[in-house]
Amino acid sequence: MKRRTFLSIFLGTATLLTPLSVGRWAQAADPVKAEKVAGKSAAKKSKPPVAPFVPGSWTIAIMPDIQHYSTYYPGLTRLQTQWIVENKEKHNIVYVLQNGDLTNHNTPKEWKRASRGLGILDGVVPYALVPGNHDYAQGNAKDRSTRINNYFPPSRFQDWPTFGGTMAPGHIENNYHLFEAGGIKWIIVGLEFGPRDATLQWADQILKKYSDRKAIVFTHAYLYCDSTRLDWAKKEKTQQGNPHKYGTAGGVNDGEEMWNKLLRKHANLFMVINGHIAGDGLGFQVSKGDHGNLVNEMSVNYQRQPLKGGAWLRLLEFRPDGKTVQARTYSPLYEEHKTDEQNQFIFTIK
Numbered sequence: 001m002k003r004r005t006f007l008s009i010f011l012g013t014a015t016l017l018t019p020l021s022v023g024r025w026a027q028a029a030d031p032v033k034a035e036k037v038a039g040k041s042a043a044k045k046s047k048p049p050v051a052p053f054v055p056g057s058w059t060i061a062i063m064p065d066i067q068h069y070s071t072y073y074p075g076l077t078r079l080q081t082q083w084i085v086e087n088k089e090k091h092n093i094v095y096v097l098q099n100g101d102l103t104n105h106n107t108p109k110e111w112k113r114a115s116r117g118l119g120i121l122d123g124v125v126p127y128a129l130v131p132g133n134h135d136y137a138q139g140n141a142k143d144r145s146t147r148i149n150n151y152f153p154p155s156r157f158q159d160w161p162t163f164g165g166t167m168a169p170g171h172i173e174n175n176y177h178l179f180e181a182g183g184i185k186w187i188i189v190g191l192e193f194g195p196r197d198a199t200l201q202w203a204d205q206i207l208k209k210y211s212d213r214k215a216i217v218f219t220h221a222y223l224y225c226d227s228t229r230l231d232w233a234k235k236e237k238t239q240q241g242n243p244h245k246y247g248t249a250g251g252v253n254d255g256e257e258m259w260n261k262l263l264r265k266h267a268n269l270f271m272v273i274n275g276h277i278a279g280d281g282l283g284f285q286v287s288k289g290d291h292g293n294l295v296n297e298m299s300v301n302y303q304r305q306p307l308k309g310g311a312w313l314r315l316l317e318f319r320p321d322g323k324t325v326q327a328r329t330y331s332p333l334y335e336e337h338k339t340d341e342q343n344q345f346i347f348t349i350k
């Protein structure tokens, strides 16, 4: 990592640190995690190799929960977006997704930082975002009041050729994007945290309208780190972070409800992506829709890692065969990949 870049991460930090000392700094911040990091280093030799980027692939870059960067380390968001801009050509990055929790407490200061960080992408790489629970009320999602539209109003996106529209004028919370990549037409639909019934009805219309496009839905809370959908009715006691827990005014739907009311019905849907989840934050399963289509469901969130996420990005590389997707995990802070099976794996579009 360039020294200049690193300095920009820690505003007000005058000490010059080398990349090696970045790692030490991160470990010093949490002795328990430091042990784990040390253990990982010892096991480094046996780590699987980094999967090669296959020429002709195109990429969706996912920025999992950035809420703590907006509070503590705004430079990490900028580091992620700068890396995306600098590697746009090399990785053929076509779209960026931010899965919600852009802020921790929905404060103007945090929103300004998130806006500045993502703003590096403006006019360079299109991105889509949705609000998470921390972007509502005082960060507790007791209702759906949010400052997201003060900083990311639809007018910020509306001139992009790939921007489809929103559910409600002046509200970015539910939005869709249309683009072509690898010779295939795609739609990305972004849904608010714990979407309301009316939101699912809107999404149903959008997915029907664009049934000729392969669809990705992303939202803040959907799949849990046990690799099953968030399901309040059956798993209230064993899954944390279910939208029903927050008592959000106006009602919510959890993962299982989204699946049954909306997602399973659409033959063109092949993927659902979410963040939010604690623990290791990582989950993946494949479900079969009513029309026999396979739906890849993936949760990704690194906020429990050192430095509240360590700038880890999830990259989805869609290979030129039109059906193979390489998931990869990279941090522009550490300039390293995670190559264990939860962070580097292949799935298929059928």
Ligand SMILES: [Zn+2]
Pocket (backbone or CB within 6 Å): 101, 132, 133, 134, 220, 275, 276, 277
């Ligand atoms: Zn969350």
